[in-house]
Amino acid sequence: DAGVTQSPTHLIKTRGQQVTLRCSPKSGHDTVSWYQQALGQGPQFIFQYYEEEERQRGNFPDRFSGHQFPNYSSELNVNALLLGDSALYLCASSLARLGETQYFGPGTRLLVL
Amino acid sequence: DQQVKQNSPSLSVQEGRISILNCDYTNSMFDYFLWYKKYPAEGPTFLISISSIKDKNEDGRFTVFLNKSAKHLSLHIVPSQPGDSAVYFCAARDSNYQLIWGAGTKLIIKP
Numbered sequence: 001d002a003g004v005t006q007s008p009t010h011l012i013k014t015r016g017q018q019v020t021l022r023c024s025p026k027s028g029h030d031t032v033s034w035y036q037q038a039l040g041q042g043p044q045f046i047f048q049y050y051e052e053e054e055r056q057r058g059n060f061p062d063r064f065s066g067h068q069f070p071n072y073s074s075e076l077n078v079n080a081l082l083l084g085d086s087a088l089y090l091c092a093s094s095l096a097r098l099g100e101t102q103y104f105g106p107g108t109r110l111l112v113l
Numbered sequence: 114d115q116q117v118k119q120n121s122p123s124l125s126v127q128e129g130r131i132s133i134l135n136c137d138y139t140n141s142m143f144d145y146f147l148w149y150k151k152y153p154a155e156g157p158t159f160l161i162s163i164s165s166i167k168d169k170n171e172d173g174r175f176t177v178f179l180n181k182s183a184k185h186l187s188l189h190i191v192p193s194q195p196g197d198s199a200v201y202f203c204a205a206r207d208s209n210y211q212l213i214w215g216a217g218t219k220l221i222i223k224p
Contacts, residue, residue, distance in 0.1 A: 045212060
């Protein structure tokens with residue numbers, strides 16, 4: 001039973017570029033949440049996708065967008081990258097029931113130069 | 114404004130002794146609290162949780178205590194084992210079912 005997988009594991013971009021991160025949820029899960037974890041801080045909620053729609057959104061600008069596919073996998077897109085976007089991006093999957101325990105992937109480490 | 118605070122960035126405990134990790138919060142509307150554990154190069158792993166209507170939840174070596182009047186919760190690990198060395202995050206669920214996370218405490222278990 002595969003857990004949550006994310007790709008790529010590491011990524012280096014320059015300011016102004018765009019990036020796409022990918023996530024496959026745990027088998028049987030239909031809800032995907034994305035978090036940003038800056039160094040020395042806890043994860044911060046970006047948004048959550050369910051039934052291919054954004055269900056909830058945290059306090060992040062529109063440069064951060066996402067998508068969920070019919071197979072429940074998801075992408076996080078960040079446009080016009082800033083130095084401050086350098087962080088670990090975590091994907092978590094869960095069942096549709098709100099509040100269900102989330103299972104996390106290993107994350108994608110993004111460095112913006 | 115940090116709604117969930119873990120004031121100890123790190124904690125060192127002797128193997129076999131009790132580890133106590135603390136977490137404070139400011140929002141009285143949080144209804145559910147969770148502890149996650151994170152090893153390097155891995156995502157956080159759910160450990161234990163507690164509803165705001167309870168004051169204690171136990172699962173094997175792990176016990177979480179909630180003091181609503183003080184807006185404080187703690188995670189007790191006893192006895193501590195070398196494999197418990199990790200970063201521990203406290204998270205609280207708000208009315209929108211979003212998780213608000215603390216900054217984490219790095220627990221080091223000394224042999």
